[in-house]
Amino acid sequence: MDFFKKYIGDKKTEVVLFSSTAIALYGYDQGMMSLINTNYDYLDTMGISEEDPLVGVIVSVYYLGCAVGAVLASYLGDIRGRKPSIFACLAVTALGNILMFIAGLGFSRGALSLMFIGRIVMGLGVGGIDAVIPVYSSELNEEGGRGKALAQEFQANIFGLNMAFAINLAVTSGLGKQNQWAWRIPIIAMQIYPVLLLSFIYRLPESPRWFIFHDREDDAHVALVEIYGKDEADGKVQELKQAAEDESAQSIGYSDMIFPSGQQFHETMVTVMGQVNQALTGYGAVSVYGPQIFQLLGFDTTTSEYLTQGNYISYFFLMTFAWLLIDRVGRRFLMVTGAFGIAVCFAILTVFGGLASNSQELGIPNMAVSVPGSIALYVATGLFGIGWLSEVWLIPTEIFPSTSRAQGSAISVIVWGLANFAVTLLTPIGFNNLNYWLFLVFSATNLFAGWWTWAYSPETGGRSFEDNQQFFTDSKEHNTWLVTRVNDGEFRHLPRGKEGDGVEGERQPLLAVDGA
Numbered sequence: 001m002d003f004f005k006k007y008i009g010d011k012k013t014e015v016v017l018f019s020s021t022a023i024a025l026y027g028y029d030q031g032m033m034s035l036i037n038t039n040y041d042y043l044d045t046m047g048i049s050e051e052d053p054l055v056g057v058i059v060s061v062y063y064l065g066c067a068v069g070a071v072l073a074s075y076l077g078d079i080r081g082r083k084p085s086i087f088a089c090l091a092v093t094a095l096g097n098i099l100m101f102i103a104g105l106g107f108s109r110g111a112l113s114l115m116f117i118g119r120i121v122m123g124l125g126v127g128g129i130d131a132v133i134p135v136y137s138s139e140l141n142e143e144g145g146r147g148k149a150l151a152q153e154f155q156a157n158i159f160g161l162n163m164a165f166a167i168n169l170a171v172t173s174g175l176g177k178q179n180q181w182a183w184r185i186p187i188i189a190m191q192i193y194p195v196l197l198l199s200f201i202y203r204l205p206e207s208p209r210w211f212i213f214h215d216r217e218d219d220a221h222v223a224l225v226e227i228y229g230k231d232e233a234d235g236k237v238q239e240l241k242q243a244a245e246d247e248s249a250q251s252i253g254y255s256d257m258i259f260p261s262g263q264q265f266h267e268t269m270v271t272v273m274g275q276v277n278q279a280l281t282g283y284g285a286v287s288v289y290g291p292q293i294f295q296l297l298g299f300d301t302t303t304s305e306y307l308t309q310g311n312y313i314s315y316f317f318l319m320t321f322a323w324l325l326i327d328r329v330g331r332r333f334l335m336v337t338g339a340f341g342i343a344v345c346f347a348i349l350t351v352f353g354g355l356a357s358n359s360q361e362l363g364i365p366n367m368a369v370s371v372p373g374s375i376a377l378y379v380a381t382g383l384f385g386i387g388w389l390s391e392v393w394l395i396p397t398e399i400f401p402s403t404s405r406a407q408g409s410a411i412s413v414i415v416w417g418l419a420n421f422a423v424t425l426l427t428p429i430g431f432n433n434l435n436y437w438l439f440l441v442f443s444a445t446n447l448f449a450g451w452w453t454w455a456y457s458p459e460t461g462g463r464s465f466e467d468n469q470q471f472f473t474d475s476k477e478h479n480t481w482l483v484t485r486v487n488d489g490e491f492r493h494l495p496r497g498k499e500g501d502g503v504e505g506e507r508q509p510l511l512a513v514d515g516a
Contacts, residue, residue: 024160031164065123067417073128074410089128096122279419338387339450353436
């Protein structure tokens with residue numbers, strides 16, 4: 001009983017669980033569409049074929065909704081509070097999911113249009129969640145091991161991916177690809193996330209930092225007492241007030257961030273290119289079109305679906321290395337080595353994909369090329385999880401001041417949505433026209449992502465928010481964005497000699513649970 005009182009009733013624990021569950025919601029959609037795209041009844045209901053470009057369009061319009069939702073939720077989060085914004089996003093997500101579920105249910109006319117609307121509406125909600133949750137989480141305790149905490153939360157994202165694909169696989173195996181419930185059940189099962197989160201959000205505190213920045217000191221004190229207890233609350237109120245005073249003179253709008261003459265254009269470009277480069281790793285294609293990739297390697301449909309599930313399970317466990325390493329070796333190191341490693345894996349996949357496509361002419365047994373090709377795909381997936389899944393979401397929360405942190409997170413989601421819209425739209429077209437040569441394209445884009453990150457993305461781990469902002473100030477003085485030329489390359493790596501010295505508590509969990 002004491003255990004449950006200590007942990008289950010602890011607000012820090014509740015925030016971590018809530019944030020993790022919200023991020024799992026985003027992962028669920030990726031796994032959900034993988035097998036729905038190949039369900040015969042779904043394709044017939046929508047009036048399209050499996051090779052129709054509309055298959056990719058249905059998947060990708062969701063990301064356009066995410067981009068718009070990020071802007072709206074960021075604005076709402078700034079003027080009304082983080083919690084009301086999150087609540088609205090969850091409600092919109094639930095509505096979009098229901099629209100997808102009823103598309104063509106008892107009628108065929110307008111089914112495709114309703115599915116499009118449902119995907120866009122759900123994207124509005126999920127995009128808003130992706131924009132506000134990282135900001136909300138970081139503002140509740142900025143003195144923690146930010147990387148480890150967010151990486152752990154994104155491991156929940158992969159749990160959602162696994163859950164969706166497992167439900168998909170189970171109902172498809174049991175009901176068959178001709179049955180409409182084999183694609184409707186995985187869609188409506190997603191409701192468990194918004195319903196659970198909506199029923200739980202009332203227990204969470206509003207961001208004390210948001211209260212302070214809106215001149216609501218008493219409310220901030222109440223929230224801080226709820227999170228930390230009375231002994232720590234008074235001191236933290238003064239810290240937040242000082243931070244608000246320091247930043248009050250900075251009036252920052254989107255124009256200051258997206259135009260080259262703006263004072264935070266550099267920070268914005270690091271954020272934008274982080275999301276662009278994440279899309280260029282090609283994993284958005286792997287997560288949505290995993291079964292088709294295994295089929296391209298020579299496996300039959302059923303085996304490909306089970307191998308995809310195995311890949312997602314491996315992905316989940318390998319993600320553990322992300323939160324073990326991210327605050328020890330840094331975000332930048334994991335991103336650079338991850339991109340180059342994925343490039344090698346995709347080059348290997350190109351070779352084995354080509355051999356699999358021509359195995360009969362070459363007299364090569366299918367398994368001789370399918371198995372090593374699958375291993376390369378498993379490794380690439382793991383490297384993405386360790387090096388690219390959480391880092392690009394974390395960096396915007398570390399480099400922008402409080403006055404523009406929500407906008408920075410929104411821009412991150414907007415670019416993520418647009419980039420993934422392009423990738424998921426073009427991937428089926430690429431498979432149909434380039435076949436296994438698409439892997440070589442992804443190999444090249446990963447090389448670019450690794451190079452750009454090495455050249456221009458500073459290491460933000462192990463440093464306070466103010467230290468990270470100083471990098472961008474110094475880069476203006478040095479008149480360069482190259483990390484190696486700013487302050488003698490100080491931001492190429494984690495700060496020297498900072499292990500265990502308590503810099504902003506970076507070695508502690510973001511929302512540290514006592515005794516954990």
